[in-house]
Amino acid sequence: MDPTRRHLVTAAAVGVGMMPPRFAVAGPSPSTGAGASTASADASETFSARSSDGTVLAGEAKGDHGAPEILFIHGLRQSRLSWDKQFDDPALSGLRLVRFDLRGHGDSDKPTALEAYSDADRWADDVATVIDAAKLRRPVLVGWSLGGYVAGAYLRKYGGSHIAGVNLVDAVTKLAPDLLTPLAGDFTGSATSHDLPTRVAATADFLAACFYRPPTGIELQRMLVVNGMTARAANEGFVRTSTTDLGPAFAAYGGPILLTHGAHDRLVRQAMAEHVRSLKPQSRLSVYAESGHSPFHEEPVRFSRELAAFVAEVNRS
Numbered sequence: 482m483d484p485t486r487r488h489l490v491t492a493a494a495v496g497v498g499m500m501p502p503r504f505a506v507a508g509p510s511p512s513t514g515a516g517a518s519t520a521s522a523d524a525s526e527t528f529s530a531r532s533s534d535g536t537v538l539a540g541e542a543k544g545d546h547g548a549p550e551i552l553f554i555h556g557l558r559q560s561r562l563s564w565d566k567q568f569d570d571p572a573l574s575g576l577r578l579v580r581f582d583l584r585g586h587g588d589s590d591k592p593t594a595l596e597a598y599s600d601a602d603r604w605a606d607d608v609a610t611v612i613d614a615a616k617l618r619r620p621v622l623v624g625w626s627l628g629g630y631v632a633g634a635y636l637r638k639y640g641g642s643h644i645a646g647v648n649l650v651d652a653v654t655k656l657a658p659d660l661l662t663p664l665a666g667d668f669t670g671s672a673t674s675h676d677l678p679t680r681v682a683a684t685a686d687f688l689a690a691c692f693y694r695p696p697t698g699i700e701l702q703r704m705l706v707v708n709g710m711t712a713r714a715a716n717e718g719f720v721r722t723s724t725t726d727l728g729p730a731f732a733a734y735g736g737p738i739l740l741t742h743g744a745h746d747r748l749v750r751q752a753m754a755e756h757v758r759s760l761k762p763q764s765r766l767s768v769y770a771e772s773g774h775s776p777f778h779e780e781p782v783r784f785s786r787e788l789a790a791f792v793a794e795v796n797r798s
Contacts, residue, residue: 524543525541525542525543525568526541526542526543527539527540527541528540528541528542528614528615529614530581530610530611530613530614530615531610532584532603532606532607532610533603533606533610534592534597534603534606535590536584536589536590536592536597536603536607537589537590538581538582538583538584538589538590538607538610538611539561539581539582539587539588539589540561540579540580540581540582540611540614540615541561541579541580541581542577542578542579542580542615543568543577543578544574544575544576544577544578545575545577546577546616547577548575548576548577549576549577549621549645549792549793549796550576550577550578550579550617550618550619550620550621550645551573551576551577551578551579551620551621551623551788551792552579552580552608552611552612552615552617552620552621552622552623553567553578553579553580553623553625553628554580554581554583554608554622554623554624554625554628554629554631554632555580555582555583555586555625555626555627555628556625556626556627556628557626557627557711557715557716557719558586558672558684558687558688558707558708558711558715558716559586559625559626559704559707559708560582560586560587560588560707560710561580561581561582561587562587562703562707563625563775563777563778564578564580564777566777566778566781566785567777567781567784567785567788568580570781570782570785572782572785572786572788572789573785573788573789576789576792577617577620579611579615579617579620581607581611583604583607583627583628583631583715584597584598584603584604584607584715585597585598585711585712585714585715585718586707586710586711586712586715587707587710591712591714591715592712592714593712593714594714594718595714595717595718595721596718597714597718598714598715598717598718598719598722599718599719599721599722599723600722601630601634601637601638601722601724601727602634602638604630604631604634604635605631605634605635605637605638605639606638607631608622608631608632608634608635608639609635609638609639612643618643619643619644619645619796620644620645621644621645621646621647621648621788621791621792621795622635622644622646622647622648623647623648623650623788624647624648624649624650624652625650625651625652625775625777626650626651626652626653626748626749626774627653627719628650628652629649629650629651629652629653629654630652630653630654630727632647632649632652633654633727633728633730633731634724634727634730636727636730636731636733636734637724637727637729637730641733641734641735641736642735644734644736645736645792645795645796646736646737646738646739646791646792646794646795647731647734647736647737647738647739648738648739648740648741648788648791649731649738649739649740649741649754649757650741650742650776650777651741651742651743651746651748651749651753651754651774651775651776652740652749652753652754652757653749653753654726654727654728654731654753654756654757655725655726655727655728655753655756656720656722656725656726657725657726659750659752660749660750660752660753660756661748661749661750661753662746662747662748662749662750664690664747664748665748665749668683668686668687668690668748669720671683671686672684672687672716673713673716673717673720680713684705684708684709685705687708688701688704688705688708690747690748690773690774691748691773691774691775692773692774692775692778692779693743693744693745693771693772693773693779694771694772694773694779694780696778728756728757728760729760731757731760731761732760732761734761736795737763737764737765737791737794737795737798738757738761738763738764738765739764739765739767739787739788739791740754740757740758740764740765740766740767741754741767741769741776741777741784741787742754742766742767742768742769742776743768743769743772743773743774743775743776743779744768744769744770744771744772745771745772745773746772746773746774747773747774748774749774751768754766767787769783769784
């Protein structure tokens with residue numbers, strides 16, 4: 482990152498400490514155990530769910546229980562708050578929306594063992610646990626970045642018979658140098674460094690690299706807090722996984738796939754989405770000309786509109 486850009490990001494991070502209460506990072510209300518839930522003022526419900534290895538996951542849901550369903554899965558170093566624009570979008574208001582914090586992220590438990598993140602089956606179990614806790618019948622999975630890998634891990638272990646469709650958003654579905662950028666490779670080392678200054682700088686740089694259209698100052702403040710909450714083991718463990726290619730899981734999936742990709746993504750090459758399309762020729766690729774790694778945040782109106790249309794389409798079939 483150039484010095485000016487880093488200064489802006491660092492200044493925003495310092496400003497977090499002076500944020501007024503209404504800008505505090507949101508999170509679920511405390512629950513009494515796995516599966517417990519509470520209702521918030523905006524009619525969303527928070528819940529917790531205990532995964533197969535005991536990891537407790539924090540989730541949130543809103544909308545009619547009988548409506549078509551979406552399960553949002555965020556990316557590395559992020560949280561369920563990544564999907565705020567979708568949760569507030571009228572285009573999706575008629576749907577049942579569910580999101581959760583991945584293990585090691587947000588308000589979910591943060592195991593310290595690297596194998597808690599290197600084992601693809603544990604990510605798969607987390608998705609299955611949330612689907613069960615939220616009582617989802619046939620959701621569309623929306624997986625952003627690492628979330629695409631997690632969605633693939635679920636399909637690999639559990640199959641897709643109860644999944645209406647999959648939307649892969651700048652998703653990592655194969656850990657391959659020709660499909661990821663050199664910058665993404667650099668972060669593999671710096672974001673897992675045991676040197677604190679190196680890791681702090683990498684956090685700021687990584688967040689900046691997620692966007693072509695920069696977030697507002699307040700949004701950036703919140704995102705930096707969330708990034709800083711991520712367990713170091715989550716970064717270090719995931720890159721050690723032996724399950725490096727989830728292409729076969731998507732190829733075997735019998736339902737529809739929508740591929741969403743930002744034209745200016747600095748982390749995941751468009752070739753990643755095109756690779757999935759080559760495995761699944763009936764899938765559709767939608768490229769966002771004014772987005773980087775985060776089109777759902779950078780072009781949210783178009784993203785929510787296309788997602789709503791996709792959900793309607795797959796629920797007609």
